[in-house]
Amino acid sequence: MKLKFWQKDTAGKPKKKKTKAREWTDAIIFAVVAATIIRVFFIEAYTIPTGSMERSLLIGDFLFVSKVNYGARIPMTPIAFPFAHHTMPLTGTKAYWDGVQWKYRRLPGLSKIKNNDVVVFNFPEGDTVLKEAQDADYYQLLLTSSREELRSQYTILDRPVDKRENYIKRCIAIAGDSISMRNGVAYVNGKAEPLKNTGQMTYTVNFTTSDINLDLIRNLGVRTEDIAQVSDQVYQIKTSAEILTELKKLDFVRSVMLFTEKPGIFDRSIFPHDPNRKWNLDNFGPIIVPKKGWTVTLDSASMPLYKRAIEIYEGNKLEQKGNEWFINGSKADKYTFKMDYYWMMGDNRHSSLDSRYWGFVPEDHVVGKALFIWMSFDSNGSLLNKIRWNRLLKGIH
Template sequence: MNWKFWQRSKDANPNSKDANPKKQKSKGREWADAIIFAVVAATIIRVFFIEAYTIPTGSMERSLLVGDFLFVSKVNYGARIPMTPVAFPFAHHTMPITGTKAYYDGIQWKYRRLPGLSDIKRNDVVVFNFPEGDTVALEQQDHDYYEMVRSMGRENIHSQYTITSRPVDKRENYIKRCIGIGGDVVSMQNGVVSVNGKPEKLKPTGQISYAVEFKTADVNFKVFEDMGFNLQQDITGLAENTYEFTGTETMMNEVRKLAFVKSVEENTVSAGQQDISVFPHDPKRNWNVDNFGPITIPKRGLTITLDSLNMPIYERTIRIYEGNKVEKVGNDWVINGIKTKNYTFKMDYFWMMGDNRHNSLDSRYWGFVPEDHIVGKALFIWMSYNTNGSFFSKIRWNRLLSGIH
């Protein structure tokens, strides 16, 4: 057939298939496609690459401040494959308006993690899921369920509150500094942490509380505000002319130089003074927030003896984090129906603590952080603001785009 004749016939035939132009998408369809693409792309970035995070409490002050907005890298330690894959985009565990669950836990995937750039190192600032967040009292979500049970009793808690469970990746996000990695031995004496027998002083931005005694009652507290203290948060009256200060070592050295200051002493708990809220909540151990240990942090492949000394420390790890059925029959321990004297850990674990040592709920209270709870590494602060002053004065300009050390 002559090509030109066929082409003229095709153009003249209105019923030709190729003659009909493609139907254009409606504006609504274009917007829907754009939104779906944006949600999918943002979700992929958030899950596998980087995620924004806000500092909600003062447990890391003065390293990180309330009102700091961070970017957390999922790439450094390797992105964790979602363990609860069916979830509402951009909602963590609760829907913002209805207050209902933002995920479906009927489908659960095993813990898997993509290869990362590095392992977690000591002193890294890490975001992780709260280990004891597996059970929550919905009306008291800011409180540790297990601590509530220890103080009020299980029956009272379950009769007053709505109790629910959460999968690993839908537990609250915490941010702390990694003090010890799997295999390390951690202890604390008089407020100073030791790792493998070596004392590790607080970083320059870390702070604890001090008892400060003045020579006179006539004190201009504006001096301390100029030093960087928050008069409402960092200074509390203890007795006549004596106050509790929360600050860094550098700040407290400046306080010591003031002519009207009589003494400055670290306000730590005495050794032997028991605090049952401190991990492992064992009445046979006289441990407290400033004096505990030694504790060996579990790691993959480490084998321990199951006895009365070890089990208060490791029973929850073996039972909850590693998913075993643990029973005590007489003087023997039975794991998954088999009597045994030893146990070998399947995962690596970490010891996390806040830089604001006397105002931080951390591993001293709830123990080890399993590797499957690790979210990512805190990289840098992209925005920071406080709640006082005008809009521009609220922004902490010196903290914008600053790294986290």
């Protein structure tokens, strides 16, 4: 029996059979829509491109990040090319249209962000980028250059919140916490929070000889770029506590000492870039992380810490006239925050651009919670050892 190319529906009208082209088009559209819904509201895959979370997360790890745990964020820039974040892969042009912007809204989540969660978020200082040097931090460059000087060398771009670069760090302090750091150890609400065993610090290693077999050190898991020679027999090595234990067992190691910046030395690159605060990478604070409903007094001590949050993240017009502050045209001596904020730091403490450099992460920048590693590739491994089998389906803690 031959099948007819058309048949009548219940209304008596002929119903043509779909062509192959139409079937493929419908299937592609359905797949794109379904995948977009999944990655926006449920789960999305990310990769680790830098060593800022070594050795908790390695370069080449592929993660699944949950949008459900903290509640999926409704797209703030809804008109965008599917599967492209902010830039088209071939043309280098914008992958979104910012002519339509929606207010920040988030669906209910399973939980709130907790201390030590590993979180994916949009880079807070990513609102302004340099087209020809997108890996550079525009605001860090402003510490030594003017906007006019940068404009003469680069094309300056603005990006909406949800189209800023995705970062992954550990949430050291949540909204309302007090965070400080002394000699490389973080303190949350006055309690020491030692670095995880898989995190990395810098150690000064004194060897018994200048004829050092660095391959033995690399074989322990230390990357070449994490080994720096200071003198004939002294090196600075960035590594984890686990690897350090094995390193100390080598018969040509004389001594090992933790290296940290000295207290009281001012580093202008460290948030809030205030000369009145002699803070550096390993010594800063205390800083209170803003919480929704928390009120701060506006004065010369607090404003270096909270000015950007009030003006940029919460969208107020902020002016200073003499010693007085005006918010949206009205004189103000206090401000009550509208959002929760977080303090994020990398586990590779001396190779991580994190909250120590750019301050708080607002809640509207939060993307999701890192769940587990579904694949991991070692670019330095041999052809047969490219896949790190021991990291597959490994949970992130």
